[in-house]
Amino acid sequence: MTSWRTKLLPPLLAIVFAVLLSAIALIISGADPLDAYGTMIGQMFKGSTSVDTVNLATVYYLSGLAVAIGFQMNLFNIGVEGQYRFAAVVAAIAGGALKLPPVIHTVVILLVAVLAGAAYASIPAVLKVTRGVSEVISTIMLNAIVAGIIAFLINADQFGVQTGNNIGTRIIEPSGRIPGIPIGQGTLFGFVFIAALIGVAYWFMLNRTRFGFELKASGESTTAAAAGGVNAKKMTLIAMLLSGGVAGLVAMPELLGRDYNYGITSTQMYGFTGIAVALLGRNHPGGIALGALLWAFLDTSAVSLEQIHVSKEIATIMQGIIVLSVVVAYEIVRRADLAAEQRRVGRALAANGRKSASVADGGAV
Amino acid sequence: MSTAEAPAEAAPDRGTPAVQLTGITKRFPGVVANSDVNLTVAAGEVHAICGENGAGKSTLMKILYGMQPPDEGEIEINGEPIKLRNPQDAIKAGIGMVHQHFMLADNLTVGENVFLGAEALHGIGRAARARLAELSRQTGLNADANTLLEELGVADRQRVEIVKVLYRGAKIIILDEPTAVLVPQEVDALFDTVRSMKAQGYTFLFISHKLDEVRAIADTVTVIRRGTTVGTADPKTITSRQLAEMMVGSELPSPETRESTVTERAVLRLTGLTLRAEGSDRNALDDITFTVHAGEVLGIAGVEGNGQTELVETIMGMRKASGGKIELVDGDGKARDLTKAGTLARREAGIGYIAEDRTRHSLLLTQPLWANRILGYQTRPPVSKGQLLDIAGAREDTARIVREYDVRTPGIDVPAAALSGGNQQKLIVGRELSGEPVLLIASHPTRGVDVGAQALIWEQLRQARAAGLAVLLISADLDELIGLSDTIRVMLRGRLVSEADPATVTPQELGSAMTGAEEGEDQ
Numbered sequence: 001m002t003s004w005r006t007k008l009l010p011p012l013l014a015i016v017f018a019v020l021l022s023a024i025a026l027i028i029s030g031a032d033p034l035d036a037y038g039t040m041i042g043q044m045f046k047g048s049t050s051v052d053t054v055n056l057a058t059v060y061y062l063s064g065l066a067v068a069i070g071f072q073m074n075l076f077n078i079g080v081e082g083q084y085r086f087a088a089v090v091a092a093i094a095g096g097a098l099k100l101p102p103v104i105h106t107v108v109i110l111l112v113a114v115l116a117g118a119a120y121a122s123i124p125a126v127l128k129v130t131r132g133v134s135e136v137i138s139t140i141m142l143n144a145i146v147a148g149i150i151a152f153l154i155n156a157d158q159f160g161v162q163t164g165n166n167i168g169t170r171i172i173e174p175s176g177r178i179p180g181i182p183i184g185q186g187t188l189f190g191f192v193f194i195a196a197l198i199g200v201a202y203w204f205m206l207n208r209t210r211f212g213f214e215l216k217a218s219g220e221s222t223t224a225a226a227a228g229g230v231n232a233k234k235m236t237l238i239a240m241l242l243s244g245g246v247a248g249l250v251a252m253p254e255l256l257g258r259d260y261n262y263g264i265t266s267t268q269m270y271g272f273t274g275i276a277v278a279l280l281g282r283n284h285p286g287g288i289a290l291g292a293l294l295w296a297f298l299d300t301s302a303v304s305l306e307q308i309h310v311s312k313e314i315a316t317i318m319q320g321i322i323v324l325s326v327v328v329a330y331e332i333v334r335r336a337d338l339a340a341e342q343r344r345v346g347r348a349l350a351a352n353g354r355k356s357a358s359v360a361d362g363g364a365v
Numbered sequence: 366m367s368t369a370e371a372p373a374e375a376a377p378d379r380g381t382p383a384v385q386l387t388g389i390t391k392r393f394p395g396v397v398a399n400s401d402v403n404l405t406v407a408a409g410e411v412h413a414i415c416g417e418n419g420a421g422k423s424t425l426m427k428i429l430y431g432m433q434p435p436d437e438g439e440i441e442i443n444g445e446p447i448k449l450r451n452p453q454d455a456i457k458a459g460i461g462m463v464h465q466h467f468m469l470a471d472n473l474t475v476g477e478n479v480f481l482g483a484e485a486l487h488g489i490g491r492a493a494r495a496r497l498a499e500l501s502r503q504t505g506l507n508a509d510a511n512t513l514l515e516e517l518g519v520a521d522r523q524r525v526e527i528v529k530v531l532y533r534g535a536k537i538i539i540l541d542e543p544t545a546v547l548v549p550q551e552v553d554a555l556f557d558t559v560r561s562m563k564a565q566g567y568t569f570l571f572i573s574h575k576l577d578e579v580r581a582i583a584d585t586v587t588v589i590r591r592g593t594t595v596g597t598a599d600p601k602t603i604t605s606r607q608l609a610e611m612m613v614g615s616e617l618p619s620p621e622t623r624e625s626t627v628t629e630r631a632v633l634r635l636t637g638l639t640l641r642a643e644g645s646d647r648n649a650l651d652d653i654t655f656t657v658h659a660g661e662v663l664g665i666a667g668v669e670g671n672g673q674t675e676l677v678e679t680i681m682g683m684r685k686a687s688g689g690k691i692e693l694v695d696g697d698g699k700a701r702d703l704t705k706a707g708t709l710a711r712r713e714a715g716i717g718y719i720a721e722d723r724t725r726h727s728l729l730l731t732q733p734l735w736a737n738r739i740l741g742y743q744t745r746p747p748v749s750k751g752q753l754l755d756i757a758g759a760r761e762d763t764a765r766i767v768r769e770y771d772v773r774t775p776g777i778d779v780p781a782a783a784l785s786g787g788n789q790q791k792l793i794v795g796r797e798l799s800g801e802p803v804l805l806i807a808s809h810p811t812r813g814v815d816v817g818a819q820a821l822i823w824e825q826l827r828q829a830r831a832a833g834l835a836v837l838l839i840s841a842d843l844d845e846l847i848g849l850s851d852t853i854r855v856m857l858r859g860r861l862v863s864e865a866d867p868a869t870v871t872p873q874e875l876g877s878a879m880t881g882a883e884e885g886e887d888q
Contacts, residue, residue: 208753221728221729229707341783
């Protein structure tokens with residue numbers, strides 16, 4: 001009972017709060033909040049918006065999981081952005097160059113993506129473990145570097161192909177693609193199911209394996225984990241590599257389900273969205289899924305606001321408010337709950353404790 | 366402004382006590398920190414509050430300084446009943462506290478540190494500086510107001526703390542273990558300051574558990590044991606032995622009722638163990654050599670900070686030894702060199718570990734009890750199957766520990782933080798005795814726990830010892846050490862300096878060995 005309240009109440013409160021606050025922003029900007037919200041929700045039933053939302057949420061979900069793995073042991077992997085883009089370009093080059101039978105081709109591309117993401121994450125991981133360099137600093141720098149690496153790799157002199165004004169990697173043959181499911185006017189990424197499987201694997205690892213226990217223990221208390229025989233450096237290294245590996249998959253739904261190559265115009269910033277989504281979902285695989293869906297909904301439906309002459313940036317404001325309120329709400333509920341739990345334990349034991357306490361009480365009266 | 370003038374006023378009559386606490390009771394969930402505390406401090410005296418760690422001294426001082434409200438009881442300052450809701454109230458009433466850990470900003474000057482937050486009294490200009498200079502003279506602080514705090518030594522920082530509370534108009538000053546951070550000469554200087562200020566009419570509450578210091582400085586001493594005041598005495602007439610008896614009471618374990626279970630079989634063998642201290646050329650551990658046998662409790666006595674923590678953490682592999690050897694001998698007499706092994710390997714070899722700070726080293730506070738059962742045992746049944754956790758097994762075994770070790774909890778799904786200290790410790794003791802250990806390292810196993818939990822933990826340790834467990838016991842509670850140990854070694858400045866027979870040694874003898882009085886100064 002208590003745990004359900006702890007888990008569901010804060011995000012609900014936060015979303016209600018964010019909706020109210022955004023309504024104020026809407027009123028200030030001269031729009032009718034009900035009209036605006038109605039338009040956003042109505043947009044979901046138009047064209048391929050709902051399918052697009054789920055597709056985008058898949059990407060956000062993977063990014064959120066990658067960040068969450070780091071969060072579990074207090075690693076702030078801001079570098080998901082750099083890791084996924086590095087992995088995307090490497091996997092796209094490998095996928096375009098290889099000629100393999102179906103399924104095997106896809107699996108090889110995914111493997112390359114995971115390894116490339118992990119490899120790019122290994123730089124901050126090794127720096128942190130051996131030299132104590134903060135992963136925040138090193139990953140931010142590596143995010144900046146990755147743009148240069150991509151520009152270099154997709155140059156026509158290296159692996160790039162010029163098509164019109166666009167430069168990108170070679171198109172991946174159909175054998176390497178992941179087929180989608182046509183729904184209405186849109187096509188649902190086949191990767192949705194792979195992402196769901198990764199979510200289940202993440203949950204299993206965290207809650208059922210020794211590794212997950214050690215990860216959580218290190219995150220909660222490095223001192224207690226060390227006294228319990230957990231090697232903090234090893235955990236840091238593995239967590240960072242795992243985070244990078246999952247980050248490597250972030251671009252795969254779009255690469256193998258829609259774009260088939262990676263070019264200078266490919267989307268960015270998914271890594272940063274992942275941080276917000278992981279915060280929103282409190283690192284829980286189910287929560288991250290809901291967070292990713294909410295975020296994607298705000299992104300895809302915001303376009304419709306322009307029909308009623310409302311700036312679509314209002315959706316960005318909502319996203320920001322939601323994250324802030326969720327973080328604050330969780331902390332408030334967490335503290336209140338711990339205090340309530342202590343009182344409850346104290347009360348439950350009062351009957352037992354009464355016996356020994358009565359001597360002192362009697363003495364005091 | 367009246368508070369600022371307070372030091373200039375005449376001290377209240379001898380008749381009106383400066384501080385009077387009546388029937389103070391403070392409960393925390395599951396534990397009573399203070400019960401029916403009565404304390405009378407005469408104006409212009411140095412009143413020592415004595416008691417073991419966890420006896421409730423700090424809770425009482427927090428109540429007097431307004432940091433925690435008492436559940437019951439009354440506080441009178443200079444004869445006036447008063448309600449202290451926060452430290453500001455206490456400061457207004459003329460109470461100041463010098464914390465054990467200084468509350469000073471290193472990157473500010475002495476003046477800035479003193480004036481910060483008290484600008485309303487004299488501003489920050491000439492008047493403030495004049496007052497600071499006057500107080501510096503009174504307390505013997507030889508530092509210019511413009512000196513950066515980071516340039517001062519520990520003793521001077523402490524003086525800045527004292528000046529800080531005086532500046533805010535304190536007439537009653539609580540010194541919380543002020544000597545813990547000082548070397549002997551600085552202690553003498555501090556005591557001189559305290560004596561001269563006493564002559565000027567200030568009242569001091571001096572918190573300590575060091576009997577010799579209490580006897581040196583205090584006019585009156587009140588002893589706190591298990592959360593309540595057990596008596597007040599004149600330190601000039603009472604002997605250290607009587608004082609020690611008051612501090613530890615009569616519920617001591619009685620050594621004569623037990624027969625020795627010590628065997629010839631060595632379990633833990635340390636040879637020349639050395640640990641270099643960080644940022645110092647002194648060794649934190651210097652050539653430590655001893656053997657713990659099966660069925661033996663080896664007690665390590667020592668004033669805190671003489672290397673006991675480092676010793677334990679080096680044996681557990683949380684610190685890497687700079688030299689020497691750690692060996693664990695198994696049942697067949699085969700020695701296994703653990704010097705290079707990691708903490709997990711050492712635990713798997715059969716070392717159980719009750720850490721001195723249970724919330725930092727033994728528990729995951731927000732995790733449920735059953736998850737805490739796994740910590741340290743994540744590779745072994747019944748809580749683990751290879752790489753996978755056995756959650757059913759962990760829950761079952763946690764329920765068993767809760768039952769057998771009388772952990773008072775409504776269930777095994779509550780977070781560890783919800784339990785009282787004593788119940789947390791019982792859970793830890795149960796866990797560490799459940800992994801079939803051959804050696805148990807028990808660091809302050811009953812610190813801050815209630816009497817019931819203490820008796821239970823002692824009993825469990827005795828039973829385990831009788832079953833052939835080797836125990837390395839570190840404790841600041843000398844009677845616990847004497848009562849449980851088969852052999853006592855005294856640790857001083859990272860070295861084992863002497864040995865004592867618990868059957869004959871008294872706490873006083875042990876106490877003087879711990880301070881190095883017998884050995885003489887070797888530095």
